[in-house]
Amino acid sequence: MTDWILFIPELYTLAAGGVFFFFCLGRGRPGRDYAAAMMLSAAGLVLTVCTAGFEGLVFEGVYQVDLYSQVFKALIYSGFFLTVCLCADLSGVDKARHSEFYLLLCLSTLAMMLLASSVHLLTIYISLEISSYSLYVLVYFRRGYPKGAAPAFQYFVFGAASSAVMLFGFALVYGAFGTAHMAELMGQVPARINEPVVFTGFVLSLSGFFFKLAVFPFHLWAPDAYEAAPHQVSAYIATASKVAAIAILVRMIALTGGQSDRVAWVLIFVSVASMTAGNLAAMAQKDIKRLLAFSSVAHAGYVMIGILSANAMGYTGAIFYGLSLMVMKFTCFMVVVKAADGGRNIKTDALAGLHQRAPVLALALLLALFGLAGIPPTIGFTAKLLVFKAAMEQGLLWLVIIAMLNVVISLYYYLGVLKAAYFTAPASQPRAIAVSLPFRLLALAMIVFMVAGGLYPRYMTALAGAMTAGLLP
Amino acid sequence: MIVPYTHVMLLGAIVFLMGMICTLTRRNLIMIIVGLEIMLNAAAIVFVGAGLQFQQIEGQVMALFIVAVAAAEVSVGLAMVVCIYRQRHSIDPQCIENSPRVPDPKAASEPLTLNP
Numbered sequence: 001m002t003d004w005i006l007f008i009p010e011l012y013t014l015a016a017g018g019v020f021f022f023f024c025l026g027r028g029r030p031g032r033d034y035a036a037a038m039m040l041s042a043a044g045l046v047l048t049v050c051t052a053g054f055e056g057l058v059f060e061g062v063y064q065v066d067l068y069s070q071v072f073k074a075l076i077y078s079g080f081f082l083t084v085c086l087c088a089d090l091s092g093v094d095k096a097r098h099s100e101f102y103l104l105l106c107l108s109t110l111a112m113m114l115l116a117s118s119v120h121l122l123t124i125y126i127s128l129e130i131s132s133y134s135l136y137v138l139v140y141f142r143r144g145y146p147k148g149a150a151p152a153f154q155y156f157v158f159g160a161a162s163s164a165v166m167l168f169g170f171a172l173v174y175g176a177f178g179t180a181h182m183a184e185l186m187g188q189v190p191a192r193i194n195e196p197v198v199f200t201g202f203v204l205s206l207s208g209f210f211f212k213l214a215v216f217p218f219h220l221w222a223p224d225a226y227e228a229a230p231h232q233v234s235a236y237i238a239t240a241s242k243v244a245a246i247a248i249l250v251r252m253i254a255l256t257g258g259q260s261d262r263v264a265w266v267l268i269f270v271s272v273a274s275m276t277a278g279n280l281a282a283m284a285q286k287d288i289k290r291l292l293a294f295s296s297v298a299h300a301g302y303v304m305i306g307i308l309s310a311n312a313m314g315y316t317g318a319i320f321y322g323l324s325l326m327v328m329k330f331t332c333f334m335v336v337v338k339a340a341d342g343g344r345n346i347k348t349d350a351l352a353g354l355h356q357r358a359p360v361l362a363l364a365l366l367l368a369l370f371g372l373a374g375i376p377p378t379i380g381f382t383a384k385l386l387v388f389k390a391a392m393e394q395g396l397l398w399l400v401i402i403a404m405l406n407v408v409i410s411l412y413y414y415l416g417v418l419k420a421a422y423f424t425a426p427a428s429q430p431r432a433i434a435v436s437l438p439f440r441l442l443a444l445a446m447i448v449f450m451v452a453g454g455l456y457p458r459y460m461t462a463l464a465g466a467m468t469a470g471l472l473p
Numbered sequence: 474m475i476v477p478y479t480h481v482m483l484l485g486a487i488v489f490l491m492g493m494i495c496t497l498t499r500r501n502l503i504m505i506i507v508g509l510e511i512m513l514n515a516a517a518i519v520f521v522g523a524g525l526q527f528q529q530i531e532g533q534v535m536a537l538f539i540v541a542v543a544a545a546e547v548s549v550g551l552a553m554v555v556c557i558y559r560q561r562h563s564i565d566p567q568c569i570e571n572s573p574r575v576p577d578p579k580a581a582s583e584p585l586t587l588n589p
Contacts, residue, residue, distance in 0.1 A: 122535055129542050133549050140553065149556040156553060157505055160546055161496055164512035167539065168489050171516045175482060175523030180531060197482075 006056050006065045009048045009073055010113055016040040017106035023099035033098040034087055037105075041081040048074040048113075062120035062181065068467040072116040072247040075323060079240030080109040082330050083232055085442055092230035092343030094143045101141055105236065108134035112244035121170045121180040121205075124248060125163070128208055131244065132159045135237060139229040143343070151228035158221040159211055166208030172201025182255065190257035203266055206252060212245035215304060216274035219297040223281075226293035227345060234289055235333035238296055239326040246322040250307055250315050254471035258310025267308035268399060275301030275406040282413050286347045291413060292332055295372060298410060299325055305403060306387035309394045315468040317386030320461055324371065324383040324453060331368035331446045335361050338433050348417055353426035358433040362421050364443045367450045369414040374407050379453030386461065481522030489515035502557065502564040506550045513543045 004011070019040065023033055052070040057063065083105065093101050111131035118124040136159065140152035174180045176198045177188050192198050211218040226234045256263050278298030285291040303325070306318035338361055339354065340346045355362040371380030384407070388400045435443070453460060492511030499505055517536040524532015558564050 122538060126538060126542060129546070133545060136549055136553070140556065149553050149560060153502065153550075153553045153557060156550055157496070157509070160506075160509045160550065161493075161512070164489075164492070164509055164516065167513060167516040168485070168519065171485065171519035171523065171535075172482070174532065174535070175478065175519055175526065178523070178527035178529065180535070 003056055003058060006054050006058050007063075009044070009051055009077075010110060012044055012047055013106060013110040013113065016044060017103055017110060020099050020103035020106060024103060028096035028098055030090065030095055030098045033102055034084075034090070037084045037087065037102045040106075041077070041084045045074070045077045045081045048077045058117075061183075062123050063114075063117050064119040065117055066470055068251075068470060069117040069247075071463065071467055072243065073113045075243045075326065076109060076112045076116065076240045079236065079243060079326055079330070080105060082239065082442075083236040085439075086232045086235060086334060086337050088436075088439075089337065089343075090230070090232065092143060092232070093141050097141060101138065101230075104134040104138050108138070108236070109240065112240060115244050116247045118248070119182040119251075121174065121182075125167060125170060125208075128166075128212070128248070129163060131241070132163065132212075135159075135233070135241065138233045138236075139225050141233065142228055142230050145228055147228060151224040155221045155225040158218065162211035162218050163208045166205050169201045169204030169207070172197055173205060176201060182251065186255055186257075189255050190259045193256050193260040194262060199260075199262055202256070202263065206249070209245055209249045209252060210270065213242060213249060213300045213303070214274075214293075214297050215300045216270045216277055216297070219274060219277070219300070222293040222297055223285075223290045226289045226296075227287060230343065231289070231333060231337045231340065234292070235330060235337070238292065238329040238333065242296065242300075242329075243322045243326055246303060246307075246318055250318055250468075250471065253307050253310060254315070256310070264308055264310070267304055268396075271301045271304035271308060272399070272402055273301070274298065274304070275403060279406050279409045279413075283409070285413070286349075288336055288346055288348050288351070288417065291348065291417070292329065292336075295410065295413075296329070298406065299372070301406070302384060302387060302403060305391050305396075305399060309387070309390035309396070311390055311393055312465065312468055312472055313386065313393055314390035315471060316461055316464040317383065317390050319464040319467060320386055320457070321383040323460065323464075324379040327446060327449055327453070328368045328371040328378075328380055331364045331443075331450070332372075334443065334446070335365045335368075338435065338439075348420050349424060351417065351421045352424040354421040354433075357431065358435050360435060360440055360443045360447075361433065364447050365421055366418060367447055369418055371450055371454075373411050373414040377451060377454040379450045379457070382454050382457040382461075476522075478522050478526040481525075482519055485515045485519035485522070488518060500565050500567065502554045502566060503551075505566070506547060506554070509550070510543055510547065513539055513546075 019036060052074055054065050054070055056065050058065060090098060108131045111127045114127035115124065115131060118127055136152060136156045139155050140149050177185060179185060193202065207218060214222040275298050278294045278301060282291050282294035282298065285294060303318050303321050306314045306321060336346065338358065339351055367378055371378035374381050374384040388403065391400050489512055492508045492515060495508030495511060496505050499508065517539045520532045520535040554564055
C-alpha cells in the first residue's frame with residue numbers, strides 16, 4: 001500500500017497543471033493565467049517547504065522521499081515560483097498561449113521533482129524525459145523569432161540523442177548487475193566499476209545529466225536555446241533545470257562511492273573542458289543571453305569539481321553551488337527581462353545607464369555578477385570556496401589552480417557587463433525603467449539573500465551537509 | 474537462453490551505432506528523428522536481453538516504457554518538423570539556416586528582430 005501523503009507535493013503540482021489545462025481549453029486571458037500561476041506556485045512553494053521533513057519509500061521502493069529530495073524539491077519549486085514572478089510582462093509569448101506556457105512549466109517542474117526523488121533507473125529516465133519535452137516546446141514558444149523553430153529543434157535533437165545514449169548506458173549497467181535499483185546498485189557498483197562494461201555503461205549513462213547541466217561535450221545547445229527562448233524560459237532553464245540536474249548527478253556519482261580513478265578522470269576532463277570552453281566563448285558574446293548561457297557552461301564545470309571530489313564537503317559544495325547559481329542567475333535574468341522592453345533580445349551595451357534608469361536593478365546586477373565571478377562577500381564566493389576546498393581535500397591542487405585561472409578569465413566579461421551598466425553613458429536620454437513595488441521587493445530580497453549567503457552561509461551549508469548524509473557509504 | 478547475452482549486447486551496440494550514424498549524417502530532419510528512434514530501440518534490445526539473462530521481468534517492462542517514451546518523443550519532434558516546414562518550406566538542416574523565412578499570414582504583429 002502506497003503512502004500517498006508522501007506524494008502530496010507532486011500530486012499538488014499535477015493538479016495545478018490540470019488547472020492550466022482547463023484554462024487552455026477556453027479563450028486566452030493572460031491576466032487570469034498570471035494571477036492563477038502566481039497563487040498556485042506560491043502555495044506549492046509553501047507546501048514543499050512544509051513537507052521538507054517527510055521521509056519514506058513510495059511505489060514499491062522506486063521513489064525515495066528523504067531530506068535530500070525534499071530540499072531539492074523546495075529549491076526547484078522556488079525556481080518555478082521566481083520564474084512565474086517574471087511573467088508579469090510575458091510579451092515574448094503569444095497572448096493566446098499563456099495558459100499553455102504555464103501548463104508546460106508546471107509539468108516540467110513536476111518532472112524535475114520526480115527526478116529529485118527517483119532511485120530507480122526507469123523512473124530517472126522517464127522523469128528526465130518528461131521535464132525535457134516540456135522545455136523543448138517552451139523554447140519554441142517565442143513569438144516571431146527570426147530563426148523560427150530551428151533552435152528549438154536543435155535543442156530537441158541534442159536532448160533526445162543524449163538521453164538515448166544515457167538509456168544505452170542504463171541498459172549496460174542493468175545487464176551487468178541484474179538490478180536497476182540505486183540502493184542495490186550502490187552496494188555492488190564500487191567493487192566492479194573498473195570492469196569495461198560497467199565503466200562504459202556508467203559513463204554513457206551520465207551523458208543525459210551532462211546535457212541537462214550543459215557540461216562540455218553536451219553544451220552546444222545552450223547558447224542557441226537561451227537566445228531563442230522567451231526570457232522567462234531561459235531563466236527557468238538556468239535555474240530550476242540546473243538544480244534538478246545537480247540533484248540527480250550527485251546521486252549518480254555517489255553510486256561509485258568515489259572509489260574509481262577512471263571515473264574521476266572522465267569527470268575532471270569534462271569539468272576542465274566546460275570551464276575553459278564556457279569562459280573563452282563567453283568573452284566573445286555581445287548578446288547578454290548568449291553570454292549568460294556560456295557562463296552557465298562554465299559554472300557547470302565548477303559544480304563538477306565539487307561532485308568529482310566525491311566527499312562530504314564536495315557534495316555539500318555542489319548543493320550549495322546549485323542554490324547560489326539559482327539566485328545569481330535568476331537576478332541576472334530579472335534584469336534582462338526588465339531592461340528588454342517588448343520581450344526583445346538585448347545586447348550588453350543596451351544596459352548603458354542602468355544605474356540611473358533603475359538603481360535597485362543595477363545594484364542587484366552588480367551583486368549577482370560579483371557572485372558569478374566569485375568575489376566576496378557574495379554567495380558565489382562561498383560556493384566556490386566550498387567546492388575548491390573539497391578538491392583540495394582530495395589533493396587536486398592543480399585542478400583548483402586551473403579553476404582559479406578560469407575565474408580570472410570570467411572576470412573580464414562579467415566586469416564588461418557591469419561597465420555597461422554603471423560607467424557607459426547611454427547614447428540618448430535614458431528612459432527610466434518602471435519597477436513596481438513587488439518587483440522592487442523581489443530585487444531587494446535577492447540582494448539580501450546574496451549578501452547574507454556570503455556572510456552567514458553556516459545554516460545553509462549545515463542543511464546541505466545533512467542532505468548528503470544518506471549518499472555517503 | 475539460447476542466444477548468449479554477449480551476442481544480444483553486440484547486436485544492441487551495432488544497432489545503436491547505426492542509429493547514431495543516421496542521426497549525425499542524414500540531411501533530412503525526419504531521418505534524424507528516425508535515427509534517434511533506432512538508438513532508443515537498441516537500448517530496448519539490450520534491456521530485454523539482460524532481463525532474459527537474469528530471468529527477470531524488469532527488462533521487458535523497461536522496453537515497454539521505452540516504446541511509450543519513444544512515441545512521445547516522435548510526436549514532439551515531428552510537430553517541430555511540421556512547424557519548420559511551414560516556416561521555411563524545407564526540412565534540410567542546412568537550408569533552414571540560410572533560406573528566408575516564409576511570412577506567416579496569420580501573424581498579426583510585426584516580428585521581433587534579433588538586433589533592435
